[in-house]
Amino acid sequence: MHELRFLKFIKSFQNERIYITLRAMSVKVTNLSKHYGKQKAVDNISFEISSGEILGFLGPNGAGKSTTMKMITGFVEADKGQVKVCGIDSLKQNSLAKEKIGYLPENNPLYYDMYVKEYLSFVANLYKIKNVKVRVAEMIEKTGLQREQHKKIEQLSKGYKQRVGIAQALIHNPEVLILDEPTSGLDPNQLEDIRALIKELGKEKTVILSTHIMQEVEAMCDRVIILNKGKIVADNKVSQLKINKSLVVKLKLKGKKAKDLQMDHVKFEDLAGGFIRASSKNADELVEKIFEHCVKQGFVLQHLEQENFSLEDVFKQLTK
Amino acid sequence: MFTIFKKEINQFFSSLVGYIAIGIFLMLSALFTFVFPTTSILDSGFASLDTFFSNAPLFFLFLIPAITMRMFAEEFNTGTIELLVTRPLGMNQIIGGKYFAALALVVFSVVPTFIYYFTLSSIAAPAGNVDTGGIIGSYFGLILLGASFVALGAFSSAITNNQIIAFLVGVLFCFLFYMGFDFIAKLPIFVGKTDYFVEHIGINSHYLSMSRGVIDTRDLLYFLSLIVLFLMFTKTALERRK
Numbered sequence: 001m002h003e004l005r006f007l008k009f010i011k012s013f014q015n016e017r018i019y020i021t022l023r024a025m026s027v028k029v030t031n032l033s034k035h036y037g038k039q040k041a042v043d044n045i046s047f048e049i050s051s052g053e054i055l056g057f058l059g060p061n062g063a064g065k066s067t068t069m070k071m072i073t074g075f076v077e078a079d080k081g082q083v084k085v086c087g088i089d090s091l092k093q094n095s096l097a098k099e100k101i102g103y104l105p106e107n108n109p110l111y112y113d114m115y116v117k118e119y120l121s122f123v124a125n126l127y128k129i130k131n132v133k134v135r136v137a138e139m140i141e142k143t144g145l146q147r148e149q150h151k152k153i154e155q156l157s158k159g160y161k162q163r164v165g166i167a168q169a170l171i172h173n174p175e176v177l178i179l180d181e182p183t184s185g186l187d188p189n190q191l192e193d194i195r196a197l198i199k200e201l202g203k204e205k206t207v208i209l210s211t212h213i214m215q216e217v218e219a220m221c222d223r224v225i226i227l228n229k230g231k232i233v234a235d236n237k238v239s240q241l242k243i244n245k246s247l248v249v250k251l252k253l254k255g256k257k258a259k260d261l262q263m264d265h266v267k268f269e270d271l272a273g274g275f276i277r278a279s280s281k282n283a284d285e286l287v288e289k290i291f292e293h294c295v296k297q298g299f300v301l302q303h304l305e306q307e308n309f310s311l312e313d314v315f316k317q318l319t320k
Numbered sequence: 321m322f323t324i325f326k327k328e329i330n331q332f333f334s335s336l337v338g339y340i341a342i343g344i345f346l347m348l349s350a351l352f353t354f355v356f357p358t359t360s361i362l363d364s365g366f367a368s369l370d371t372f373f374s375n376a377p378l379f380f381l382f383l384i385p386a387i388t389m390r391m392f393a394e395e396f397n398t399g400t401i402e403l404l405v406t407r408p409l410g411m412n413q414i415i416g417g418k419y420f421a422a423l424a425l426v427v428f429s430v431v432p433t434f435i436y437y438f439t440l441s442s443i444a445a446p447a448g449n450v451d452t453g454g455i456i457g458s459y460f461g462l463i464l465l466g467a468s469f470v471a472l473g474a475f476s477s478a479i480t481n482n483q484i485i486a487f488l489v490g491v492l493f494c495f496l497f498y499m500g501f502d503f504i505a506k507l508p509i510f511v512g513k514t515d516y517f518v519e520h521i522g523i524n525s526h527y528l529s530m531s532r533g534v535i536d537t538r539d540l541l542y543f544l545s546l547i548v549l550f551l552m553f554t555k556t557a558l559e560r561r562k
Contacts, residue, residue: 073406075562095408103406109399113335114327125323126407168403 025084026051026100026176026206027072032081034067041067043230044081049223051175054202056221056238057210058315063227065210066106069178072208073103086175099127102169106180108162112154116145116164119153120171127172139167144193159190166197177201179209183216195220214315226315249278249286252303253294263293275303324409324417325424332387332425341383342429348379349433367444368451369436373458373531376433377498377523380426380469385490387425388473391418392558393486405562411555419474419551426466430459453533461530464543465523469494471550478557497546498523 027049034042042064049055057065070076072083074090074097083090090097111119117136124132140149143163148156153164162182169177182198183191198220201207211217217224218238226234250271253260258268258276266280266289280286287306294301332338352359352375359371395401404414441450476489501522505515519525523546526539 070402075402075406095410098406098408101406103403105399105402107399109403111327111331111400112398113331118330122323122327123407126409 025049026086027208028082028084029068029072030082030084032068032071032083033079034064034071034076035079040230042071042078045227045230045232046081047225047232047235049206049208051206052203053223054198054207054209054221056217056224057208057227058212058214058217058224059210059227060212062229064230065227066180067230068227069103069180069208069210070105073101073178074098099172100175102172102174102177104165104169104177104179104182108165110153110161110164110168113152115152116140116149116156119164120167123168124171129172135171139171142170143167143197159186159194162186162190162194166194170201175205177205177207179207181211182209183211183213248307249290250303250305250307251276251278251290251294251301254300254302256299260299261293263289266290277307321413321417321420324404324414325421328418328421329424332421337387337390338425338428341387341425345376345379345383345429346432349376353436361440362443367440367449369440369455369458370531372433372436373462376430376462377465377527380466381491381494381498383429384422384426384466384469385473385476385487385494388422388470388477388490389483389487391422391474391477391486392554393477393480393483396561397481397483401558401562411558415474415551415554415558419470422470422474423467426470427463430462430466434459451533454531455533457533457535458531460535461527461539464530464540465498465527468497468523468543468546468550471547471554472497475550475554475557478554478561497521 025048029048030046031044032042032046033040033044045064045068057068059065067076071078072085072090074094078091085097086100088097088100090101114122117140120136120139121132124135129135140146143166145160145163145167148160153161156164166179166182169179179198183194186194195216198207198209202220202222209220221238224234224236224238225232252273252275256276258270261268261276261278263278266278266286269277269279271277278286278290287304291301291304329338349372353369353372354360354362357363359375361367361369361371364371392401395404405411437450437452437455441448441452444450472493473486473490476493477483477486479489480486499522501518502524504510505518505522510518520542523543526542529536530539
């Protein structure tokens with residue numbers, strides 16, 4: 001009997017340990033603050049990310065997305081707070097933490113006078129990678145740069161430059177990837193490719209990316225942190241944010257206005273162009289109910305549609 | 321550090337900066353040493369390279385800030401400094417790699433002028449009757465002067481994003497340290513009192529003392545401390561700006 005219990009205990013312990021190693025926190029930020037002069041760029045933010053997670057930083061310009069990322073990479077020194085990357089204090093044991101991070105800065109700075117291969121070998125050598133040639137060839141294949149590999153970086157189109165930027169961030173196989181606006185200025189095809197690449201990478205690595213495009217977050221991220229004026233205003237799973245939306249229906253009635261409509265638990269308001277917005281917090285099948293109501297009353301419906309209350313609206317509300 | 325060094329050297333020669341700087345230096349020094357009558361050693365009647373060694377620092381005064389102006393200013397301007405600093409490298413390695421690459425370029429431009437020594441020694445009467453010791457000392461002095469100019473240029477490149485400002489400030493610093501302190505020492509407030517010390521803050525007095533063929537540890541110490549001091553300033557400037 002006792003033996004059995006003991007075995008169970010051991011087993012649970014083993015499971016726990018496996019769990020811990022799988023879901024180890026790879027980036028932990030505590031009470032991080034940064035001031036530029038009197039302006040608070042980042043104001044006392046804390047969050048944690050586990051490996052295999054794609055986190056999106058969302059926020060208007062100047063919300064502190066880039067500054068936070070720069071502090072995690074160790075480029076900008078924090079005024080207060082702590083950053084741990086894979087358990088290593090990135091502010092103190094600088095070099096060790098830097099080896100764990102792959103970084104694509106905003107605007108993707110590159111040495112335009114270098115060749116693609118030359119640049120990637122240069123970066124690989126900085127990380128003291130063995131077999132530089134093999135690794136560079138691998139990265140070129142992974143980021144789809146085969147046709148451009150013998151060109152100078154300045155000759156590449158923006159999308160390919162972005163790939164070089166991602167390749168240099170990945171070359172030392174880092175555990176944490178920090179991508180500052182990885183998809184800005186790409187055409188729709190390139191956008192799709194880069195998104196697919198990032199999603200693929202997110203399966204085994206921790207990815208933090210910043211963007212001000214909402215669809216981007218919906219398409220790529222597991223979790224989103226919305227920043228505004230240096231503070232975290234939302235930290236949710238992307239799926240949760242979408243479920244939380246309240247239902248909104250847009251309709252148009254011939255010769256009627258919002259005040260002519262009366263329904264329980266539904267708010268009506270006039271919009272431009274004769275449209276009426278109906279919103280309700282707890283109405284299932286709102287569209288059907290409104291339709292039935294209009295038929296009963298003998299109103300003539302000209303337009304009826306369910307509005308998707310998207311991340312975009314959440315974002316607008318939170319950052320107003 | 322060697323990776324940075326290699327990258328810098330490659331960039332010097334792929335952007336033609338390296339070839340042009342070395343080419344201009346060799347062309348000017350050859351013209352002034354052998355062609356233009358006022359400074360040509362062929363007309364001077366003495367078997368000495370003094371005119372070369374007094375002109376070369378003036379060429380360096382413009383050429384070295386031109387080599388060093390993009391060292392950090394460009395990295396800040398394009399944002400690549402962010403990538404460099406976030407690699408597992410210390411600031412010392414970044415500065416060291418870049419410093420030694422620019423210094424190597426200066427050495428590359430000086431090495432071909434060794435041929436002047438052999439030319440001189442073969443046209444001297446009797447052949448070989450030249451002050452070899454003085455010339456070796458002068459070369460040491462010239463390399464150390466170049467090394468100091470590179471450190472001054474590195475610092476001026478670290479304080480701005482603008483390469484032209486980096487160049488102009490670099491020329492100003494090099495001028496100040498090469499000749500400026502000699503002029504300042506002649507101001508009435510220093511003459512007869514501290515003019516000797518003021519003059520010794522400048523490079524010229526140490527450079528001249530080395531060209532006599534005596535390598536004095538005081539001069540050596542002066543050059544090394546000037547270089548280290550300005551590289552430390554460079555480091556402080558970079559750390560404050562990032």
